[in-house]
Amino acid sequence: MPTILIVEDNKNQRLLYQEELQREGYTTVMAFDGKDALEKVREEPPDLIILDINMPRMDGIETMGKILSQNKQIPIIINTAYSSYQNSFMTWAADAYVVKSSDLSELKNKIKKILTDRPKDF
Secondary structure, three states, X not given: OOEEEEEOOOHHHHHHHHHHHHHOOOXXXXXXXXXXXXXXXXXXXXXXXXXXXXXXXXXXXXXXXXXXXXXXXXXXXXEEOOHHHHHOHHHOOOOEEEEOOOOOHHHHHXXXXXXXXXXXXX
């Protein structure tokens, strides 16, 4: 099954995503912030990244830029509580933008669509 890197500074949110995505059959890897995420991507590139924007040490926008400069093949879903970033050109490089909700249906649907639609040679 695909591996998903969850980059989220809120521990409860990380655990919720981990539990829900593992229930869907995905392998999950956790990162607390952008710096931690960059290390994990270097060690073992995931099949998809779920990325929060507001995090300590390195925010999601900077993290996304660094990840994409090293590997443009990894799909990224921005998952944030702030809908205002959706219209920012800095988030356009993401494959999807999901506003956080207690209902993870939209996030799960985006993950499934992105992983299904990506080229098979990835």
